[in-house]
Amino acid sequence: MDEVAGRRPGLSEQLAESLLALIAGERLAPGDALPTVRALAERLDVTAPTIREALRRLEATDAVRLRHGSGIYVGPGVLRTLMPNPNPIPVDGAQVLFLVEARLAIEPGVAALAARHRSAEQLARLEASATPGAEAGSGAGTAQGSERRKRANFHRELAGACGNPVLYEVVDSLLAARAGEQRALRRLVPDRARDLDQHWAIFEAVRDRDAELAEELTRSHLIELRENTAAQVAETD
Amino acid sequence: MDEVAGRRPGLSEQLAESLLALIAGERLAPGDALPTVRALAERLDVTAPTIREALRRLEATDAVRLRHGSGIYVGPGVLRTLMPNPNPIPVDGAQVLFLVEARLAIEPGVAALAARHRSAEQLARLEASATPGAEAGSGAGTAQGSERRKRANFHRELAGACGNPVLYEVVDSLLAARAGEQRALRRLVPDRARDLDQHWAIFEAVRDRDAELAEELTRSHLIELRENTAAQVAETD
DNA sequence: GCGTGCAGATTGATTAAATCAATTAGTCAA
């Protein structure tokens, strides 16, 4: 009946907003501590279980983190505008294909942007992710300290080099979603060495600021991935 | 200390997964009802407040919906792989610009895909969204029933016409994020009529299956949007 | 001196029972 029921006051949703307002008001950054559950409950004039529900809601998007025996902390999620669904349900092969095709539509353009805008540091990170085994290596000057570093994924780093944090989140979310589903397939990459060669070629194009080449190499690289994926989906089907 | 602390079992996170498993196991679709809080609590061998925390976590991503006095229902969020951050914090002008530029990197390619793959029905929806005032109109045959229809946004419909649900979610998320931030700016579109004309031109290109034209028109359309946004950001700054 | 290890305090996690509030459905009267 209600159809476009505008959604009324809500529930403990208000509390979640109040908590975000508190974080924003106090200029808290990821890693900073929040008051205790009991303190928050008193401050917002509700009881502990209620404040807890609001915290769980925020925790779902990694906006806060509750560490047993320690306290409540701001999480990296507050800063994001986009994210993968943290509650993924098992998917079918068609969905995996859509995922790869979405990357095919997005990442070539991102590679072109990266070739134009990449900084020296971003280039170094990209090179490291294109080099297997090298891992963290030296990089003594980066001082990445508390920065949360995911495992160096070439495509992630490529998106990071484009200079647009929103685009990075888009690609990061697609990759994260894929990670949750790639278990359904045997191996997405039959020829690992070939994969690395292509990564390296893309890196070189970005290094030389050749946007068109970077775009085209990324496109053909992902087309191969799509073909491999389609073949495995058909096989599993 | 823990650095890469792997994250232990977690907490009531297990319960959230159990609930998702229940949804998946029972083949429940968005709109279907779940057992009552008390029943779930007994079934999963925990007490009501605990199950409630898990439900809040799922509610945050629209995987379930709790309707006071009615019951618990599966939400549309379960099917998504990507979503906008449901807990957005106020942003600055730079972030808004990044958002527009991300759309500029993505939507032209989406328009090209839409021109190639759009169905007759998708074309009709696109035309409707390009025509102001027409609104729902006739369309007696669609029988959209319980389908949750957001207000007809041209760019959203364009993404819907590309045939890739993941790409649709990407664009949808970017638009939703923008909606949460456009209040910071006066008006993103100074000339509404010009905007509509451009939408109509894009529609025509998609109708005629002219992928290159659709791509180019969408690009120039978004470039204008970027310029307008940049001007307003600079002004507000 | 320095590190180990054992209390105690802090803080989140969970339980328990009870009450409040909103929706739904059923019933009865006009």
Add this chain to the structure above:
DNA sequence: TTGACTAATTGATTTAATCAATCTGCACGC
């Protein structure tokens, strides 16, 4: 048939108490 009232269902919140994990600091021993 229609409308309003009532009662059952179900989620929302409170209160109080207990369990468990983490951190702090002091004492002990090498």
